[in-house]
Amino acid sequence: MGFLSIMGNSFGCSASGERLVSAARDGDLQEAKALLEYNPRLARYSTFGVRNSPLHYSAAQGHHEIVSLLIESGVDINLRNIRGQTALMQACQYGHWEVVQTLMIYKANVHRTDYLNGGTALHFAALNGHARCIRLLLADYVPSITEFWNLMRENSCESSIPDFDKSALSKLVNQKADGGITALHMAALNGHAETVHLLVDLGASVSEATVEDGSTIDLIGAGSTPLHYAACGGNAVCCQILIAKGASLNAENANGWTPLMVARSWHRNSLEGILSKQPNGHMKILPSPYISLPLMSIMRIAREFGWRSTIEPSTCVDPCVVCLERRCTVAAEGCNHEFCTRCALYLCSTNSTSIVLPGPPGSIPCPLCRHAIVSFIKIPGVSPIRELPRTSLSLSLCTTCPAVDGSDSTDTMALQLCKPDFHCTRVPPLGSSSFRSLSCQRFPSMKLNSTFCMGVPETSPCLVRCARSGSSLSRSASQGESSSRSCLFSFNHIAANAESS
Numbered sequence: 451m452g453f454l455s456i457m458g459n460s461f462g463c464s465a466s467g468e469r470l471v472s473a474a475r476d477g478d479l480q481e482a483k484a485l486l487e488y489n490p491r492l493a494r495y496s497t498f499g500v501r502n503s504p505l506h507y508s509a510a511q512g513h514h515e516i517v518s519l520l521i522e523s524g525v526d527i528n529l530r531n532i533r534g535q536t537a538l539m540q541a542c543q544y545g546h547w548e549v550v551q552t553l554m555i556y557k558a559n560v561h562r563t564d565y566l567n568g569g570t571a572l573h574f575a576a577l578n579g580h581a582r583c584i585r586l587l588l589a590d591y592v593p594s595i596t597e598f599w600n601l602m603r604e605n606s607c608e609s610s611i612p613d614f615d616k617s618a619l620s621k622l623v624n625q626k627a628d629g630g631i632t633a634l635h636m637a638a639l640n641g642h643a644e645t646v647h648l649l650v651d652l653g654a655s656v657s658e659a660t661v662e663d664g665s666t667i668d669l670i671g672a673g674s675t676p677l678h679y680a681a682c683g684g685n686a687v688c689c690q691i692l693i694a695k696g697a698s699l700n701a702e703n704a705n706g707w708t709p710l711m712v713a714r715s716w717h718r719n720s721l722e723g724i725l726s727k728q729p730n731g732h733m734k735i736l737p738s739p740y741i742s743l744p745l746m747s748i749m750r751i752a753r754e755f756g757w758r759s760t761i762e763p764s765t766c767v768d769p770c771v772v773c774l775e776r777r778c779t780v781a782a783e784g785c786n787h788e789f790c791t792r793c794a795l796y797l798c799s800t801n802s803t804s805i806v807l808p809g810p811p812g813s814i815p816c817p818l819c820r821h822a823i824v825s826f827i828k829i830p831g832v833s834p835i836r837e838l839p840r841t842s843l844s845l846s847l848c849t850t851c852p853a854v855d856g857s858d859s860t861d862t863m864a865l866q867l868c869k870p871d872f873h874c875t876r877v878p879p880l881g882s883s884s885f886r887s888l889s890c891q892r893f894p895s896m897k898l899n900s901t902f903c904m905g906v907p908e909t910s911p912c913l914v915r916c917a918r919s920g921s922s923l924s925r926s927a928s929q930g931e932s933s934s935r936s937c938l939f940s941f942n943h944i945a946a947n948a949e950s951s
Contacts, residue, residue, distance in 0.1 A: 467495035474504035474520070477513040486523045493523035501532045509537035509553070512546035517553065527558050534565030538587075542575035547582040551799050554586050555752050560622065568627040576633035576649065579642030581740040584633075586799060588652060591619040592812075594747040594825035599737060599811040602653060613746065620653040629668060630661035638676040638692065641685030646676075646692065648738040656697040662704065670712055673703035681713040681721055689724050694733035699725060737811035744782075744814060745798040747825040748791065751780055755832055757791040772797075772817065779832050785821035794826050 466485055470492045473481035482504070485492055496503045505525050508516040517537070521527055528536050538558045541549035550571075554560075563570055575583040592598065593613040601616065624632055634654040637645040650656060654676075662672035670678050677697040680688040689709075693699065702708055707715070710725040768788075770776050776790035789797070801814045809822020816823050 467492055470495060470504045471497060471507055474508040474513065474516050475511055477511060477516065479515050479519070482516050482519055486519065490523050493520050493525040503529050503531070505529060505537045506531055506540055509546065509549045510540040510544055512544065512549055514546070514548040514552050517549050521556050527553060527556050528562060534563070536562050536571070538571045539564060539574050542571045542580060542583045542587070543578065545578060545580035545583060547580070547586060547799060550583045550586045551795065554589060555749065555757070560587050563627070570625055572622065572625065572633045573627055573636055576637040576642070576645055577640065579637060579640065579645045581644050581648050582799060584645065584648055585740050585742050585745065588619065588622065589745045589749050591615070591622060592652070592741070592743065592746060594743050596810045596824050598743060602651065616653070623649060623652050623654045624658060629663050630659065632658050634658070634676045635660065635679045638680035638688050639683045641683045641688055643685060643687040643691065644738070644740065646688045647735070648740045650691065650695045651738045651741060656692050656695050659703070671703040671705035671707060675701050677701070677709045678703055678707070678712050681709040681718060681725060682716050684716070684718040684721065686721060686724055689721060690733065691735060693724070693729065694735045699728060739802040741812035742798045742801060742814060743810070743812035743824050744826055747827070748780065748794045748798050751826060751828055752791050752795055755779060755791065755828065757795055779829055780826040781829055782816055782821070782823040783825045783827055784823065785816050785819050787816055787818050788829060
């Protein structure tokens with residue numbers, strides 16, 4: 451009877467786990483709630499093989515409400531799949547800023563790197579040019595102070611501001627993946643000028659060079675700076691921003707190539723004038739419109755006092771003027787206009803403008819009076835909320851199925867009674883169409899080998915090329931083989947044939 455009971459729990463656990471995965475992928479909030487009420491332990495379920503959890507699927511698809519539900523059910527927010535990718539990396543890859551905002555409120559780890567190529571969530575966001583996600587990733591490092599812009603332009607890394615650690619911000623922005631690739635290299639290569647602008651304003655170094663580590667294939671060559679990568683990508687605005695920020699036109703990589711030589715080898719003829727001589731005078735670049743100074747202050751308030759409570763207008767004497775349904779909990783310093791925490795978060799996360807405000811760079815305009823907002827403060831009388839309820843995992847109906855437990859080590863007896871290939875349905879890994887569009891649209895004149903960059907609809911990105919392919923590589927851009935490797939400079943695809951077979 452005990453054996454049958456365990457087997458019954460395993461069967462039910464697997465079936466319910468697959469249902470939760472489907473609900474998380476499809477955005478079915480009611481189904482996800484019902485399943486988690488039935489068995490809260492399902493939040494820790496992961497698919498066999500790639501070990502993607504419901505949190506990974508909901509984050510990759512942008513279902514932020516399900517992400518919140520899963521976190522409140524007790525799932526590890528930094529749970530990894532078989533590639534070492536977290537939900538934060540998945541959300542940044544696809545640009546789902548609302549998911550990134552939710553994960554950052556719950557203090558997701560921004561320093562985690564994936565197993566395949568050492569890339570952080572910042573690398574994945576920069577790869578596809580998701581500036582809003584980058585702004586949220588760095589929210590705890592950009593202080594809500596008027597002096598921020600002046601402090602960033604100073605050469606000194608020391609700051610007397612309590613909330614500002616300039617060296618910590620620089621370390622995160624310049625963190626290197628395999629081969630010495632930084633987020634700025636990725637944004638420059640793929641022509642994301644707004645992301646390049648934001649990164650350099652936040653301390654990304656324009657002189658960081660790649661290295662030869664024996665695993666990363668770099669067709670430009672080791673020792674390449676972001677300007678070398680921008681020259682290969684062919685985006686003139688990226689080159690101009692990097693040059694204005696001090697990038698050297700004469701820097702040579704390990705192959706002895708300057709950025710101009712790289713541009714010529716890849717037939718980027720439009721960059722000839724930009725890279726051939728130093729511009730006369732100092733090029734003035736306005737601060738990035740994606741800097742958001744009030745974000746740190748409102749994130750702290752949201753963590754302490756909550757941000758999702760809803761009060762109907764009929765029961766709220768003075769509701770938020772933006773949503774007209776929640777109680778005002780924060781006030782903008784300066785103009786003192788009041789908002790609910792959720793609307794203030796939305797304003798800080800989404801605002802981007804090229805209009806120069808009378809306030810300091812990075813301030814955002816008040817939606818009511820257009821006054822420059824630098825920080826938010828809590829309205830007196832608002833009480834801190836208790837810690838968000840965590841559903842007890844001790845009420846779980848299944849304690850033996852390794853798919854739900856989520857741990858790396860499983861009991862031998864339990865494995866005998868609950869075998870993956872015996873009761874669990876394989877779910878393909880998360881999709882990565884954005885990587886295919888990146889690899890192919892940036893190099894339209896080249897013949898791309900689908901074995902390298904196309905993949906199948908259900909693949910995940912990688913910073914380095916998988917060693918499966920045995921093609922010999924040549925550094926000459928004029929040869930046919932080199933064109934098929936245009937997507938291999940940094941973020942490259944894992945050959946997914948094994949996954950799809």
